[in-house]
Amino acid sequence: MQQLQWRLEELERRVGVGDGACGPRKVADELVKVQVALNNIAGKRERIKILFKKIEDVIKYLDPQYIDRMAVPDAIKLQFILAEEQVIPSRAALLEQVKNLQPILDSASIQGVPDHAAKLQRLSQIHIQQQEQRQNLTDGVKMLLEDYNKITLLLSKQFVQWNEILTQLEAAKEAKPAVE
Numbered sequence: 001m002q003q004l005q006w007r008l009e010e011l012e013r014r015v016g017v018g019d020g021a022c023g024p025r026k027v028a029d030e031l032v033k034v035q036v037a038l039n040n041i042a043g044k045r046e047r048i049k050i051l052f053k054k055i056e057d058v059i060k061y062l063d064p065q066y067i068d069r070m071a072v073p074d075a076i077k078l079q080f081i082l083a084e085e086q087v088i089p090s091r092a093a094l095l096e097q098v099k100n101l102q103p104i105l106d107s108a109s110i111q112g113v114p115d116h117a118a119k120l121q122r123l124s125q126i127h128i129q130q131q132e133q134r135q136n137l138t139d140g141v142k143m144l145l146e147d148y149n150k151i152t153l154l155l156s157k158q159f160v161q162w163n164e165i166l167t168q169l170e171a172a173k174e175a176k177p178a179v180e
Contacts, residue, residue, distance in 0.1 A: 042048040
């Protein structure tokens with residue numbers, strides 16, 4: 001009790017309640033005055049009376065666990081746990097496995113991944129540039145091969161044409177001496 005009294009006096013000292021002219025005013029006295037004033041106001045107005053009566057309900061409804069209690073009764077929670085009874089050991093084993101693998105996640109290699117991100121970004125950009133260069137070279141080689149094929153085809157046609165002309169000339173030459 002003395003400790004509570006000491007804490008209250010310390011609080012009053014820190015708040016600075018009290019002035020030299022009127023004497024020190026106690027926090028508890030001020031709180032009582034506020035409560036009396038609120039009760040007087042509530043007594044005069046019917047709406048405020050109703051509000052004060054419903055404050056407890058509002059506090060109960062604002063409790064985050066209230067929704068859980070209302071939404072899922074304990075019996076349903078128990079049924080849910082019993083339905084998952086066969087899966088729980090496997091999930092526990094998986095959690096144990098994750099716990100055992102935790103040192104790997106905490107290793108320097110994994111922790112250094114953010115440091116390597118900039119290097120990886122730069123390498124990705126270089127890779128993209130090289131892919132563009134490769135595509136340009138591929139397109140260039142494809143165009144050169146198409147031109148080569150066209151030229152080869154044209155030369156083949158030209159050689160066939162020249163061969164036909166030579167064959168005709170040789171045939172005409174052999175036919176001329178026989179006529180003479």
